[in-house]
Amino acid sequence: MSTTSAALSLEKPKAYRAILWGGLIAGTLDILAAFINSGLRGVSPTRVLQSIASGLLGADSLILMFCVGLPIALAVRRYSK
16 A cells, blocks of 8 residues: 555656646747737737736726836836936
């Protein structure tokens, strides 16, 4: 019994690592395909990410971006020079 449980415990980290890497590679290829497809239509990668965020967070995420993100971006741009 102890050899079976030891063998199973050694296999679990390898499975989790494979799932993690597989998900990372699939996610990278997915966002890359979205950037390429929308880029061919003249849409910027920023707009693609904004549309993904609005799907996840709802339509109010665009308002939140302008209320929070825009002032931060302007402040960073102003003080980075």
